[in-house]
Amino acid sequence: MTATQTHHYWLPVPDRTGYRWTRHAFRGHKWDGRSADTSVCNVQCAMTQPSELDWFQAPTCQECTRIPLEEQSR
Known part of the structure; x- marks a missing residue:
């Protein structure tokens, strides 16, 4: 495995409606x-800066x- 495969970070991202957020892991x-x-988990995500409430x-x-x-x- 390469370094990019072993490191990941978490980020709350909105679903397609923009009303429901889920915290997903991303490579890097x-x-x-x-x-x-x-x-x-192989879900295409629109990413944006989450608020503290989103977290x-x-x-x-x-x-x-x-x-x-x-x-x-x-």
Whole structure:
């Protein structure tokens, strides 16, 4: 595995409606300001700067939790 595959960061992102937010994991060290990316669980996400409330209220994607843990145990 390369370094970019072993590092990930979390970011709350809105769904397509913009009303529901979910905290997804993304490959890399930190968000670089790009407007879209694919999460660890392979969901296309529009990315924007989340508020503190978004961090607090957004549920964590269970697949984005499971996948890095499985990769780590390989």
